[in-house]
Amino acid sequence: xxxxxxxxxxxxxxxxxAFEGRKILLVQPLTDDLREKGEVxxxxxxxxxxxxxxxxxxxxxxxxxxAAGDESSPIxxxxxxxxxxxxxxPVP
Amino acid sequence: xxxxxVIGTLVASTKDPALEGIxxxxxxxxxxxxxxxxxxxxxxxxIGIGVGERAFCVLGREAAHALPNTFAPVDAGxxxxxxxxxx
Numbered sequence: 001x002x003x004x005x006x007x008x009x010x011x012x013x014x015x016x017x018a019f020e021g022r023k024i025l026l027v028q029p030l031t032d033d034l035r036e037k038g039e040v041x042x043x044x045x046x047x048x049x050x051x052x053x054x055x056x057x058x059x060x061x062x063x064x065x066x067a068a069g070d071e072s073s074p075i076x077x078x079x080x081x082x083x084x085x086x087x088x089x090p091v092p
Numbered sequence: 093x094x095x096x097x098v099i100g101t102l103v104a105s106t107k108d109p110a111l112e113g114i115x116x117x118x119x120x121x122x123x124x125x126x127x128x129x130x131x132x133x134x135x136x137x138x139i140g141i142g143v144g145e146r147a148f149c150v151l152g153r154e155a156a157h158a159l160p161n162t163f164a165p166v167d168a169g170x171x172x173x174x175x176x177x178x179x
Binding site for chain 2: 007008009010011012013014015016018019024026028039040041042043044060061062064065072073074075076077
């Protein structure tokens with residue numbers, strides 16, 4: 001799992017039925033001191049995270065599918081939580 | 093999962109039987125600003141996307157979950173056509 005920041009939203013009208021009705025967000029991976037590192041990717045939202053939120057993301061299929069509640073789906077990345085603190089640092 | 097541009101198609105006449113009838117596309121991953129980033133890769137298409145369109149792609153074991161045979165040996169698949177990305 002990794003820490004990431006929600007930086008945008010993605011809309012697709014034509015998509016696999018497993019993604020129907022799900023919010024798909026663009027997330028930017030962060031380091032442990034909350035600096036941007038690496039390339040953005042898409043994740044299914046399971047916690048009602050908004051743009052600008054710092055979130056906990058699973059970027060490995062099995063856990064993402066369980067979090068999304070559909071183990072036969074092609075969901076490979078999911079937002080699992082909204083991060084409040086990293087160590088003793090509150091997240092802005 | 094990521095956004096990529098479909099830059100071409102790929103044909104393989106000899107392939108794993110589970111890939112028979114599956115369309116293969118060459119996709120170029122895009123960054124936040126929609127610019128190409130990283131290496132292009134081959135992805136299965138279960139949507140009917142065309143060259144030049146932006147694809148919603150999935151990596152890993154889950155790519156096969158979008159195919160009729162979910163045990164197909166694939167690790168990248170197109171699962172949607174991107175209408176818009178708001179950053």
